[in-house]
Amino acid sequence: MGKSSDFNIHEYQQSLTQVSSHTSENRFLHRLHCVILIGQGCSYSQVSNWFGEHPRTVERWVQHAREFGVEGLRDEEKTGRPTRVRDDQKSLLKIEITQAPEEFGYRSRSWNGRLLQLHLKNRYHIDLGLRQCQRLFNELKVCDSASIA
Secondary structure, X not given: OOOHHHOOHHHHHXXXXXXXXXXXXXXXXXXXXXXXXXXOOOOHHHHHHHHOOOHHHHHHHXXXXXXXXXXHHOOOOOOOOOOOOOXXXXXXXXXXXXXXXXXXXXXXXXXXXXXXXXXXXXXXXXOOOHHHHHHHHHHHOOOOHHHOO
């Protein structure tokens, strides 16, 4: 590939970080790569610099690998409350809230937190609080939080 001045290493590191955080399998492979490099004699600071991780994070991954084997590098099961609005519902909802509320029989000309709350209850039988509806707007990147009532 030539000298490191021939390309922007930072750009490659950013791409790796984006790809490695995308799925649990990619995160697992990322951790595995880091642990292998430590096992090959690289220092924690080298590996953490190369991969944009905190040295303590890499140390923790190595410790998990020692305690639990390769499977110790996989994501742990989430124990929190499951999502109330499924991904398929979010996809449909994103399309719906780009349309005028009148198309769904509402009197309002624009969407707001209260109307989204009502829409979720009527169409999806989901009860969410006002603040949760506002967060959902932000997640779907429909409008900025300043324009949400």
